[in-house]
Every structure is written in structure tokens, then in C-alpha cells.
Amino acid sequence: xxxxxxxxxxxxxxxxxxxxxxxxxxxxxxxxxxxxxxxxxxxxxxxxxxxxxxxxxxxxxxxxxxxxxxxxxxxxxxxxxxxxxxxxxxxxxxxxxxxxxxxxxxxxxxxxxxxxxxxxxxxxxxxxxxxxxxxxxxxxxxxxxxxxxxxxxxxxxxxxxxxxxxxxxxxxxxxxxxxxxx
Amino acid sequence: xxxxxxxxxxxxxxxxxxxxxxxxxxxxxxxxxxxxxxxxxxxxxxxxxxxxxxxxxxxxxxxxxxxxxxxxxxxxxxxxxxxxxxxxxxxxxxxxxxxxxxxxxxxxxxxxxxxxxxxxxxxxxxxxxxxxxxxxxxxxxxxxxxxxxxxxxxxxxxxxxxxxxxxxxxxxxxxxxxxxxxxxxxxxxxxxxxxxxxxxxxxxxxxxxxxxxxxxxxxxxxxxxxxxxxxxxxxxxxxxxxxxxxxxxxxxxxxxxxxxxxxxxxxxxxxxxxxxxxxxxxxxxxxxxxxxxxxxxxxxxxxxxxxxxxxxxxxxxxxxxxxxxxxxxxxxxxxxxxxxxxxxxxxxxxxxxxxxxxxxxxxxxxxxxxxxxxxxxxxxxxxxxxxxxxxxxxxxxxxxxxxxxxxxxxxxxxxxxxxxxxxxxxxxxxxxxxxxxxxxxxxxxxxxxxxxxxxxxxxxxxxxxxxxxxxxxxxxxxxxxxxxxxxxxxxxxxxxxxxxxxxxxxxxxxxxxxxxxxxxxxxxxxxxxxxxxxxxxxxxxxxxxxxxxxx
Numbered sequence: 001x002x003x004x005x006x007x008x009x010x011x012x013x014x015x016x017x018x019x020x021x022x023x024x025x026x027x028x029x030x031x032x033x034x035x036x037x038x039x040x041x042x043x044x045x046x047x048x049x050x051x052x053x054x055x056x057x058x059x060x061x062x063x064x065x066x067x068x069x070x071x072x073x074x075x076x077x078x079x080x081x082x083x084x085x086x087x088x089x090x091x092x093x094x095x096x097x098x099x100x101x102x103x104x105x106x107x108x109x110x111x112x113x114x115x116x117x118x119x120x121x122x123x124x125x126x127x128x129x130x131x132x133x134x135x136x137x138x139x140x141x142x143x144x145x146x147x148x149x150x151x152x153x154x155x156x157x158x159x160x161x162x163x164x165x166x167x168x169x170x171x172x173x174x175x176x177x178x179x180x181x182x
Numbered sequence: 183x184x185x186x187x188x189x190x191x192x193x194x195x196x197x198x199x200x201x202x203x204x205x206x207x208x209x210x211x212x213x214x215x216x217x218x219x220x221x222x223x224x225x226x227x228x229x230x231x232x233x234x235x236x237x238x239x240x241x242x243x244x245x246x247x248x249x250x251x252x253x254x255x256x257x258x259x260x261x262x263x264x265x266x267x268x269x270x271x272x273x274x275x276x277x278x279x280x281x282x283x284x285x286x287x288x289x290x291x292x293x294x295x296x297x298x299x300x301x302x303x304x305x306x307x308x309x310x311x312x313x314x315x316x317x318x319x320x321x322x323x324x325x326x327x328x329x330x331x332x333x334x335x336x337x338x339x340x341x342x343x344x345x346x347x348x349x350x351x352x353x354x355x356x357x358x359x360x361x362x363x364x365x366x367x368x369x370x371x372x373x374x375x376x377x378x379x380x381x382x383x384x385x386x387x388x389x390x391x392x393x394x395x396x397x398x399x400x401x402x403x404x405x406x407x408x409x410x411x412x413x414x415x416x417x418x419x420x421x422x423x424x425x426x427x428x429x430x431x432x433x434x435x436x437x438x439x440x441x442x443x444x445x446x447x448x449x450x451x452x453x454x455x456x457x458x459x460x461x462x463x464x465x466x467x468x469x470x471x472x473x474x475x476x477x478x479x480x481x482x483x484x485x486x487x488x489x490x491x492x493x494x495x496x497x498x499x500x501x502x503x504x505x506x507x508x509x510x511x512x513x514x515x516x517x518x519x520x521x522x523x524x525x526x527x528x529x530x531x532x533x534x535x536x537x538x539x540x541x542x543x544x545x546x547x548x549x550x551x552x553x554x555x556x557x558x559x560x561x562x563x564x565x566x567x568x569x570x571x572x573x574x575x576x577x578x579x580x581x582x583x584x585x586x587x588x589x590x591x592x593x594x595x596x597x598x599x600x601x602x603x604x605x606x607x608x609x610x611x612x613x614x615x616x617x618x619x620x621x622x623x624x625x626x627x628x629x630x631x632x633x634x635x636x637x638x639x640x641x642x643x644x645x646x647x648x649x650x651x652x653x654x655x656x657x658x659x660x661x662x663x664x665x666x667x668x669x670x671x672x673x674x675x676x677x678x679x680x681x682x683x684x685x686x687x688x689x690x691x692x693x694x695x696x697x698x699x700x701x702x703x704x705x706x707x708x709x710x711x712x713x714x715x716x717x718x719x720x721x722x723x724x725x726x727x728x729x730x731x732x733x
């Protein structure tokens with residue numbers, strides 16, 4: 001094997017929030033601990049447990065502030081379905097990049113519950129997932145990469161055509177063929 | 183056979199370009215092996231005991247002559263002059279250099295081939311009956327449906343990070359030659375009363391360390407809803423399949439823990455929510471794909487070929503081969519031919535570049551440009567005129583491809599074992615070779631009749647030992663290779679798991695033990711028509727186990 005050992009810098013990974021293809025520098029959203037009081041006027045992301053307990057109050061704080069929820073990989077999106085109208089953001093956690101449950105969560109949010117707010121991938125989100133995440137309806141990613149913006153750009157345009165309908169607007173090849181028989 | 187259009191071609195070309203860039207980063211040292219691993223696994227590139235191994239997808243085992251010639255070319259230029267055909271109808275190259283792999287993928291893309299999803303926790307190559315489109319007993323050719331599933335499953339955005347790998351097989355024959363009940367999902371294509379394509383769906387079959395026969399969870403699934411139903415099956419699995427233990431992560435464990443009825447209920451509920459959506463297949467797309475698999479222009483040949491009958495009468499070696507390796511065909515005057523990759527003493531499933539080219543040439547001349555790979559690790563010429571069989575035989579024989587042993591005792595499935603694989607506990611190939619040599623007498627093999635021996639070098643069961651009429655499982659006992667014998671399994675429409683008998687034996691004792699079991703069978707069978715597995719089912723395991731351990 002004539003493969004060079006990786007230099008130490010190769011392992012330097014950075015995490016950046018990417019939305020619409022660009023790095024978001026001033027993300028207003030902050031996680032809120034279950035025990036912490038809700039800050040008035042700030043955008044907070046709560047657990048599903050807190051959403052179910054206090055959702056309406058959190059969504060209508062006197063000075064405003066938007067509400068988001070974080071869905072863990074082992075939590076069913078159905079449990080929070082009734083609360084989706086209160087939410088501006090759903091963060092879907094990937095505890096490990098091998099764990100693909102969040103892809104289903106996002107598709108259900110978009111396709112079954114027609115959730116129109118931000119769906120953000122958080123946790124162990126790597127370049128290899130980007131193409132699939134976008135297809136499943138994620139519009140914001142906390143991407144871990146050596147150069148997150150470049151990695152995103154490359155992954156997002158990896159394939160011109162797709163074979164399946166999913167949560168994005170891309171038509172499947174079989175639908176395009178039906179429209180344009182060769 | 184299917185041909186790529188611009189959509190298919192662009193995807194494969196883009197994938198090859200993407201992997202070239204990733205390999206470049208690895209070779210320049212910008213990626214560590216750990217960082218590179220998930221990327222290479224998405225492209226079928228494994229790191230084995232001695233070297234990288236590249237597994238190339240052969241969708242449902244169908245190859246054109248040009249594709250087979252390309253595989254020969256790759257074997258010769260980038261490897262050591264041979265390739266290994268696998269039980270999943272794929273081919274593996276055992277010695278490619280990492281920096282050559284992007285060129286290999288470009289070569290493959292030039293003949294509409296790739297290595298996408300031949301590894302990783304995703305939907306793997308769709309497998310099918312190696313006699314599809316040729317078999318007498320099928321209601322229609324299953325390959326268009328395989329191709330529809332292949333496309334749907336390729337780079338599926340939701341199902342590329344499943345709990346574990348996922349294997350789908352399709353058969354349309356009364357006799358199941360695709361082992362659909364031993365797959366994560368097995369589909370049996372049938373026709374309803376109106377002649378429309380419908381599917382029986384089996385879920386949760388599989389081998390490995392906890393083998394199960396698949397459960398029938400749906401009958402009469404209409405073809406246009408096939409993809410939405412599969413999506414529902416996979417979605418329930420993706421959400422609720424175990425991820426805490428890789429040995430319990432296959433769908434069979436989920437189906438067993440929920441119970442097949444409850445799993446089916448959850449799938450049905452999910453399916454109801456999506457069944458009339460964008461996944462409903464347009465009739466035009468089904469027709470478009472079916473058109474690629476239209477029967478080739480068979481001549482109207484007579485049922486009896488005088489040339490063939492004369493050759494049978496004159497040439498005992500040809501007649502012996504024809505009895506074992508020539509199979510009935512749906513078109514009058516035609517036959518399907520098994521090209522044996524099980525020459526006595528050779529590695530099961532291996533083919534040299536010269537052999538691949540020889541089969542490719544025969545396919546072009548005599549079989550409408552088509553060859554097949556079987557899950558039993560042989561090749562097939564699906565559509566050969568009976569008139570031409572003797573010439574085909576002679577040319578195969580010149581390349582050691584005419585061993586008359588299809589379905590017989592030396593037609594052994596064996597995993598690569600400890601000679602190549604870093605999961606294996608023991609070697610498999612030398613055991614297969616030793617058994618084949620014990621039964622080297624071809625007339626004796628013919629006399630024994632159908633007998634399927636399957637060998638795995640570890641509990642992961644890549645050699646299908648659970649469904650061998652005789653299965654052999656390699657186990658490591660304090661650094662020594664031992665082999666357990668299993669009896670009475672079968673992978674067909676009457677699928678059943680083999681049971682382990684008694685204590686393991688050292689490699690040197692295996693050929694003798696198998697010989698004693700076979701002799702016991704010959705002594706107790708009612709006549710030559712009672713196959714080994716039928717005799718086993720009639721009398722039970724006891725006389726065979728007794729023979730196994732007699733000394």
C-alpha cells in the first residue's frame with residue numbers, strides 16, 4: 001500500500017450550522033434544559049417531554065421568542081404531532097452517523113404532518129449523510145467536517161437524478177420518464 | 183436485458199467521480215483509514231485479511247457478454263487474473279490496489295455496472311432466479327420487478343443507514359431457486375385471477391447466527407403498490423429494528439420479537455398512509471421496463487433435436503454432462519446450461535479471466551448475448567438451442583467449465599473462509615476441495631443424485647450451511663479448526679433449517695464423515711429417484727447421524 005499516514009491536521013473537524021448552502025454565524029436558537037426557566041423573548045429548543053408538558057405556555061411567552069423541540073432517535077414523531085403548530089423548528093438528533101432513524105422522522109414531519117418550519121439535523125452529522133438529509137426534508141444541518149461549507153456544497157450536488165420520490169421536490173426518474181417518454 | 187438510459191448512466195458516472203475524489207484524499211493522506219472506511223464501504227470496497235476486496239454488483243445475476251468481458255479485463259489488468267462469484271450473484275476481486283479502484287469503477291460504468299450498495303447497512307443487490315425468463319414454471323419474468331426494486335433502492339435517502347444490511351430476493355417459479363424464504367424480504371411473484379402481477383411477501387428470513395425461515399405477511403400485493411409496500415416494510419424496520427447489538431439488528435429479530443402478525447399490522451398501517459402516493463408505479467414505467475426483458479427471438483425449433491439425441495447416444499461424457507447441467511426451457515428446442523465453476527479441486531465460484539471470456543463468447547454466439555450468475559456460485563447460459571449443446575459443451579470443456587456436477591455432491595457452496603476473510607474462524611475452500619476429491623468419480627456422483635453441501639467458515643453463514651442438505655460450519659476450538667455437520671436443510675419452496683448433529687470434527691475427518699453419510703443414504707433410499715433430502719425427510723436424522731460418527 002502506498003498510502004501516506006494521515007497528518008495530525010486531517011483529524012481536525014469543525015462543526016458549522018449550514019442553512020441554504022451557507023454557514024449561519026448568528027444562530028438565534030439555544031437549547032433549554034428541562035429544569036431551567038424559559039427566557040422570555042429568546043428562541044429555545046426543548047425536549048419532547050417539556051414540549052408535551054408546557055408547550056402552549058412556552059409558545060406564548062409575553063415577550064415572544066420562538067419554540068423548537070429536539071426529537072431523539074428513539075422518540076416517535078407521532079408523540080409530538082399535535083404540538084407541531086406551536087413550533088418553528090424541529091431538531092432531529094443523530095446519536096451516531098450509523099443511526100438512520102432520524103431520516104424517517106424528517107420524512108414523516110414533512111410528508112405526513114406537512115411541517116413547514118425548520119427541520120435541523122444535529123448530533124453526529126457527517127458529509128456522507130448530507131445528500132440523503134436534504135432529500136428527507138432537512139433544511140438545516142449542524143455539519144461536522146474539515147471544511148463544512150465545502151463539504152456541504154460538494155455533497156448537495158453529488159447526483160443530478162434520483163430514483164425515489166422523497167420529501168424534497170425532486171421528481172423520481174420514473175416520473176420524469178413518464179413525462180418524457182424517449 | 184435492462185439498458186441504462188441517461189438517468190441511470192449519470193448516477194453511476196457521478197458516483198464513480200465522487201469516489202475517485204475520496205480515494206484521492208485517502209491516498210494523499212488527508213483521510214485516515216477510519217475516516218475513509220464509511221466512504222469505501224458505500225462503494226463495495228472492503229479491507230480483508232491481506233488486501234482490499236472490491237465487490238461488484240451484478241443486478242439479479244444478469245450479465246451481457248460485454249459486461250462479462252469487462253469483468254475478465256478487470257481481473258486480468260487490476261487483479262491476479264481471476265474473480266470470485268458469490269452467493270449473492272455478485273463478483274469479488276480479491277487483490278485490487280486502492281489507487282486503481284477509481285479506474286475500475288470507471289471501467290464498470292462504461293458497461294453499465296457499479297459497486298454501489300454491495301456493502302454497508304443498506305439495501306443490497308436484488309437477487310433472483312438464475313433461470314428467470316427461461317424457466318418453464320414461472321408465471322412471468324421476475325427481472326423487470328427486480329430492476330424496479332433496484333432503482334428504488336439505489337441511494338435511497340431514508341434507508342441508507344439501516345440497523346443492518348438488507349437483502350431482497352424475487353422468484354416467479356413454482357420451484358424457488360432464489361431462496362426467497364431465507365431473505366430479509368422474499369417476494370414470490372404470481373398472477374391473480376385477472377392475470378395481473380401480484381406478490382406474496384415473506385419477511386424476516388435469514389441465516390447468520392440466528393437463522394429463521396421468513397414469515398408470509400402479505401398475499402396478493404398488486405404490482406403497482408410494490409414499492410410503497412416495501413417502503414412501509416423498511417420504514418417500520420428502520421424505526422424499530424435494534425441498533426444496540428449488531429447480532430440482533432437484522433429484521434428477522436424484529437419480526438420474531440414483535441411476532442410476524444404484529445409486524446405485519448404495523449406495516450399495513452404505515453402502508454395505508456402512503457400507498458396511493460408518489461410511489462405508485464405508473465403503468466407506462468412497468469411496461470417500459472418489461473420491454474427490456476421481452477423474450478429473445480427464439481427460433482421455432484423442434485422439441486426433439488436429432489443432433490442432440492445422436493450426440494447423447496454416441497458420447498457418454500456429453501450425455502453425463504447433459505443429464506446434470508442441461509435444464510428444461512420454456513421455449514421448445516431450447517435449454518438452459520449450467521456452467522460449472524466447481525471443477526474438482528478448484529475454489530468454488532472462482533473463474534479466471536480466460537474462463538469468463540470463454541463464457542462471454544458462448545453467450546454471444548449461442549445465448550442471445552446473456553449469461554447469469556447463480557446463488558450457488560455457477561454461471562448459466564440461459565437460452566441455448568438444443569442443436570448447439572454439443573458444441574457448447576466441447577468449448578466449455580476446453581476451459582474446464584464442463585464438470586457435470588450441477589446440483590450434485592461436488593457442486594458445493596463455500597464462503598471464502600479464512601483464506602481471505604477476516605471474520606472467518608476456519609478455512610472453507612480446502613474442505614470443499616477435499617470433499618469434491620473424495621467424490622471425484624463423476625459416475626458415482628451421478629448415481630448419488632441431487633445433494634447440496636454448503637460450507638461456512640464461521641457462524642455468519644455466508645456459505646448457507648443452515649440450508650444445506652448437508653451443512654458444514656467451521657468453528658475455532660482453542661486455535662484449532664473444527665467443523666460441525668448439519669443435516670436436512672433446504673432453501674427452496676419447502677425451506678427448512680438444518681439441525682446440528684453431535685460434536686465437531688477436524689478437517690481431516692470431514693471427507694470420510696460425508697462419505698459415510700452418503701453411503702448410508704445410498705443404502706436406505708427406496709430407489710434412484712428418492713433424493714437425499716426426500717430420504718432424510720422420510721426416515722429422519724438418526725441413521726445419518728449414526729453413520730456420521732461411525733468409525
